[in-house]
Amino acid sequence: MADTQRKQRASGGADDEETRTRVLVGDDDPGVRDVLERLLSDEGFAVDQASTGQEALDALTRPEPERPRVALLDIKMPEMDGLEILQRMLEQGVDVPVILITGMNAGSITIKAMQMGAADYLQKPLDLDEVLIAVKKAIYYDELKRGAGSQLVPTTKTDPAERIIGSSPEMLRIFKTIGRVARTPATVLVTGETGTGKELMAEAIHNASDRRTGPLIKVNCAALPETLLESELFGHEKGSFTGALTQHKGRFEAAHKGTIFLDEVGEMTFGTQKKLLRVLQEREFERVGGNIPVKVDVRVIAATNRNLREEVVANRFREDLYYRLNVIAIHMPPLRERMEDIPALVSHFLNKHRYTPASSPTRITEEAMNKLMLHDWPGNVRELENIIQRAVVLCRGTIITPEHIQFQNELNRFILDVEQKVRANATLDDMLHDVKREAILTALRINDQDFAKAAAQLGLSDDQMREYLMELKLLGEMDALPSHEFAGKASGARDSGTA
Ligand SMILES: Nc1ncnc2c1ncn2[C@@H]1O[C@H](COP(=O)(O)OP(=O)(O)OP(=O)(O)O)[C@@H](O)[C@H]1O
Numbered sequence: 468m469a470d471t472q473r474k475q476r477a478s479g480g481a482d483d484e485e486t487r488t489r490v491l492v493g494d495d496d497p498g499v500r501d502v503l504e505r506l507l508s509d510e511g512f513a514v515d516q517a518s519t520g521q522e523a524l525d526a527l528t529r530p531e532p533e534r535p536r537v538a539l540l541d542i543k544m545p546e547m548d549g550l551e552i553l554q555r556m557l558e559q560g561v562d563v564p565v566i567l568i569t570g571m572n573a574g575s576i577t578i579k580a581m582q583m584g585a586a587d588y589l590q591k592p593l594d595l596d597e598v599l600i601a602v603k604k605a606i607y608y609d610e611l612k613r614g615a616g617s618q619l620v621p622t623t624k625t626d627p628a629e630r631i632i633g634s635s636p637e638m639l640r641i642f643k644t645i646g647r648v649a650r651t652p653a654t655v656l657v658t659g660e661t662g663t664g665k666e667l668m669a670e671a672i673h674n675a676s677d678r679r680t681g682p683l684i685k686v687n688c689a690a691l692p693e694t695l696l697e698s699e700l701f702g703h704e705k706g707s708f709t710g711a712l713t714q715h716k717g718r719f720e721a722a723h724k725g726t727i728f729l730d731e732v733g734e735m736t737f738g739t740q741k742k743l744l745r746v747l748q749e750r751e752f753e754r755v756g757g758n759i760p761v762k763v764d765v766r767v768i769a770a771t772n773r774n775l776r777e778e779v780v781a782n783r784f785r786e787d788l789y790y791r792l793n794v795i796a797i798h799m800p801p802l803r804e805r806m807e808d809i810p811a812l813v814s815h816f817l818n819k820h821r822y823t824p825a826s827s828p829t830r831i832t833e834e835a836m837n838k839l840m841l842h843d844w845p846g847n848v849r850e851l852e853n854i855i856q857r858a859v860v861l862c863r864g865t866i867i868t869p870e871h872i873q874f875q876n877e878l879n880r881f882i883l884d885v886e887q888k889v890r891a892n893a894t895l896d897d898m899l900h901d902v903k904r905e906a907i908l909t910a911l912r913i914n915d916q917d918f919a920k921a922a923a924q925l926g927l928s929d930d931q932m933r934e935y936l937m938e939l940k941l942l943g944e945m946d947a948l949p950s951h952e953f954a955g956k957a958s959g960a961r962d963s964g965t966a
């Protein structure tokens with residue numbers, strides 16, 4: 468066998484090898500190949516090795532039972548690199564998930580690879596747990612795809628912008644749940660804090676289901692008052708209320724043979740909850756102002772960031788509806804409980820928010836990444852996405868350093884304070900005083916208490932800055948300094964002065 472070095476485990480015979488899932492490991496470094504082989508065969512996989520790109524391609528184009536189910540390929544290999552292998556696979560219609568292994572800072576080539584249909588990528592130095600997770604995830608998605616026909620989950624594989632990122636145990640558990648429930652008609656309740664990806668999950672379930680050729684209709688239950696929401700959901704008959712000039716079909720009818728996504732379902736009033744309960748029980752309803760029953764075949768996915776259990780206890784949500792919705796529960800964990808997903812999310816968003824599809828993604832320094840890893844992410848994945856998007860703009864598409872990372876809650880907290888103050892009848896002068904004080908303290912802080920730099924950053928002359936400090940009674944904080952030494956490091960001097 469010249470093309471690949473087929474290895475058999477000492478303990479396992481040929482029969483055993485036949486039933487095991489075959490994985491191809493391609494790398495020109497025999498050390499890497501052997502480590503990966505040992506790792507994977509300990510997990511029960513049959514492993515083939517390839518030391519060149521050509522050998523890898525030969526293995527990938529073998530007929531079925533001999534063909535690997537998944538390939539782990541180093542992007543740089545002799546004879547043919549990873550991209551070329553992907554290209555040849557595309558040309559020959561070979562559909563084996565490929566996980567590429569890249570070196571450090573292989574940003575643009577990695578993106579290219581993902582666009583060419585690579586299932587995933589891993590960066591050297593390899594974390595062996597990550598390797599196993601990536602292999603299992605790739606096989607899992609592939610199974611999902613094969614099980615439900617050829618167009619299943621097109622977005623998760625081919626369109627990197629639409630991928631759901633996550634290889635933390637929590638996310639893997641969720642991927643499994645999606646796989647199990649997608650092709651059943653069961654109602655799903657997705658819960659989780661804001662920005663954890665609830666809507667994305669609803670899309671993933673719809674796309675992985677046999678209803679994907681039908682519509683996915685989204686309704687935000689918090690956006691409309693009760694009567695409008697009811698007519699939006701169930702439609703209305705002509706003349707049912709002033710202004711109802713024609714019959715109107717509701718979103719449930721529009722979602723026939725597809726999926727309806729009821730977002731923020733916890734905000735529904737009791738009256739609407741009752742009507743929804745009936746649809747879930749009988750798959751039937753009447754349009755507002757009508758009495759002809761309308762039958763629909765709709766899969767319902769509901770989402771909320773409230774704790775519906777508590778809402779039931781507090782008598783704000785019907786218990787019977789809660790149990791009807793909560794047939795399958797998917798709880799999206801907050802990002803702070805799966806911090807290991809952050810690096811992959813960051814590269815995903817760097818790719819998603821490039822200036823143009825053709826420009827290469829921005830890179831991020833280790834310090835900036837560390838800053839992200841230390842944050843507690845109250846706004847979850849959405850917050851991370853916004854921060855990366857803003858950082859790309861701030862650094863103009865080259866390298867993101869810690870200064871480009873500005874946490875939203877720092878900004879939001881301030882805006883919220885303003886709102887609270889207005890509500891508490893604070894005067895504009897009081898608020899401006901607070902804004903100035905906050906701005907000056909912030910400028911001093913981010914300039915390491917360098918007075919002159921802080922003044923320059925705020926567009927103030929040194930004299931103006933000094934005036935503000937006096938006006939805002941901040942001077943007292945700096946009075947350990949002789950006045951002509953304002954340009955020095957105030958806090959450091961103060962600390963040592965009191966020591
Ligand atoms: N695992 C993920 N991988 C990639 N992108 C994600 C992931 N989770 C969330 N996102 C992105 O983060 C943003 C917020 O996600 P989404 O709208 O699904 O959150 P949500 O839970 O519905 O939030 P809210 O409760 O505020 O409505 C979207 O742009 C989504 O694409």
Ligand SMILES: [Mg+2]
Binds near residue numbers: 665666730
């Ligand atoms: Mg949402």
